[in-house]
Amino acid sequence: MSSAPNAAPQVAKGLEGIVAAATQLSDVQGMVGKLTYRGFDINDLADHSTFEETVDLLWYGTLPSHDLLEKLTRKLVAARPLPNEVLGGMELFPKHASTMDVLRTVVSMLGLHDPDGVSNSVSANVRKSIRLTAQMATITAAWYNISQGRKPILPRSDLSHAANFLYMLHGKEPTAEEAHILDTALILHMDHGLNASTFVARSIASTESDMYSAVSGALGALKGPLHGGANEAVMKMLLQLGDVSKVEPFIKDALANKRKIPGFGHRIYKTTDPRAEQLRRIALMLADHTGNRKWVEVSEKMREVMRRERPEIYVNVDFYSASVYYTLGIPIDLFTPIFAISRVAGWTAHVMEQLMDNRIMRPDSIYVGPKDQKYVPLEQRQ
Numbered sequence: 001m002s003s004a005p006n007a008a009p010q011v012a013k014g015l016e017g018i019v020a021a022a023t024q025l026s027d028v029q030g031m032v033g034k035l036t037y038r039g040f041d042i043n044d045l046a047d048h049s050t051f052e053e054t055v056d057l058l059w060y061g062t063l064p065s066h067d068l069l070e071k072l073t074r075k076l077v078a079a080r081p082l083p084n085e086v087l088g089g090m091e092l093f094p095k096h097a098s099t100m101d102v103l104r105t106v107v108s109m110l111g112l113h114d115p116d117g118v119s120n121s122v123s124a125n126v127r128k129s130i131r132l133t134a135q136m137a138t139i140t141a142a143w144y145n146i147s148q149g150r151k152p153i154l155p156r157s158d159l160s161h162a163a164n165f166l167y168m169l170h171g172k173e174p175t176a177e178e179a180h181i182l183d184t185a186l187i188l189h190m191d192h193g194l195n196a197s198t199f200v201a202r203s204i205a206s207t208e209s210d211m212y213s214a215v216s217g218a219l220g221a222l223k224g225p226l227h228g229g230a231n232e233a234v235m236k237m238l239l240q241l242g243d244v245s246k247v248e249p250f251i252k253d254a255l256a257n258k259r260k261i262p263g264f265g266h267r268i269y270k271t272t273d274p275r276a277e278q279l280r281r282i283a284l285m286l287a288d289h290t291g292n293r294k295w296v297e298v299s300e301k302m303r304e305v306m307r308r309e310r311p312e313i314y315v316n317v318d319f320y321s322a323s324v325y326y327t328l329g330i331p332i333d334l335f336t337p338i339f340a341i342s343r344v345a346g347w348t349a350h351v352m353e354q355l356m357d358n359r360i361m362r363p364d365s366i367y368v369g370p371k372d373q374k375y376v377p378l379e380q381r382q
């Protein structure tokens with residue numbers, strides 16, 4: 001933060017207001033509730049695009065031609081299977097390990113097996129981005145089956161990224177509606193300015209480390225309940241509430257005791273988060289189609305009570321995604337990994353962008369500890 005000459009330097013707690021990168025990837029306009037990727041409104045992309053096309057747009061900067069999209073899709077499909085050595089290693093993991101911890105570990109393992117090694121050449125990083133983006137879904141589904149004592153289901157090459165993930169998870173092809181819903185959720189989560197995990201990825205890249213290190217660090221950041229981990233916390237809260245009658249006392253008690261309610265609040269949005277609006281629409285539609293209205297009813301009641309009690313705190317992307325995934329039969333431990341399955345395309349795009357005009361990230365700190373201490377030899381200390 002710039003300060004007047006001789007003024008005491010200020011800590012920007014949580015780095016609020018600090019601009020640490022220029023990006024052409026996404027633009028979060030928090031005052032008006034608008035999000036764009038490469039200048040395209042997220043609502044247009046959610047309504048008309050696909051995960052694969054949006055990845056192409058984010059990485060290469062323009063909406064692809066039919067041929068270019070087919071080319072990238074073929075590469076993503078070919079990169080889906082995991083090396084046997086990695087699958088073998090996963091069989092040895094403790095079965096209770098959380099999927100986010102497994103993702104972080106397996107991404108590191110994949111780095112050991114990547115034929116491009118630690119090369120930071122543009123072409124090597126594009127190939128690594130393709131592999132990481134394809135394989136995040138494969139690892140998640142494989143671990144789900146391994147943790148249940150089953151063999152992983154191998155990826156299919158005739159399904160979209162979203163449909164193939166659901167197929168690898170449940171062993172049966174999803175309906176067109178299920179695949180479309182997940183595809184839309186993946187588009188909505190792909191990139192979001194300099195959020196915490198993307199900042200971590202760019203910081204690691206700025207040291208000229210490697211793509212696998214950047215993505216494993218980003219996974220560690222995403223896992224936290226203040227970031228991507230919030231969608232799992234939301235579902236646990238909805239299950240704990242179980243009924244609309246419990247909502248109002250729960251919210252009033254949380255606010256009175258300054259407890260954060262998962263799925264609400266955002267550093268940048270000072271109005272509705274457009275991703276949350278899209279996911280709310282999907283949650284309401286899914287409730288109509290399945291007849292299971294319980295989770296949207298509890299969610300809608302929460303939204304209504306919060307609008308009344310703290311109108312400046314809006315629902316965020318993690319609020320309605322929770323009940324959407326739950327209604328699709330996805331286990332709660334996979335909610336944050338689904339965020340990662342999408343966001344990896346953003347992280348890798350940011351790593352490549354950082355390296356195009358790099359300077360090491362090195363913020364400053366203010367020392368506030370004791371000064372002028374005298375060293376006392378061990379034998380003379382009390």
Ligand SMILES: CC(C)(COP(=O)(O)OP(=O)(O)OC[C@H]1O[C@@H](n2cnc3c(N)ncnc32)[C@H](O)[C@@H]1OP(=O)(O)O)[C@@H](O)C(=O)NCCC(=O)NCCS
Pocket residue numbers: 014225226227228230255258259260261262263264265266267268313316317318
């Ligand atoms: C997202 C989040 C980390 C942003 O944090 P931040 O920018 O540092 O915001 P602050 O913690 O400074 O919050 C500002 C005020 O809103 C309140 N607030 C913010 N989010 C809140 C929430 N989810 N529930 C209750 N109060 C909340 C804070 O208590 C604070 O109130 P105060 O001014 O009376 O002290 C925060 O809103 C949060 O923890 N949300 C819940 C977790 C979540 O859903 N994360 C996913 C984000 S996409």
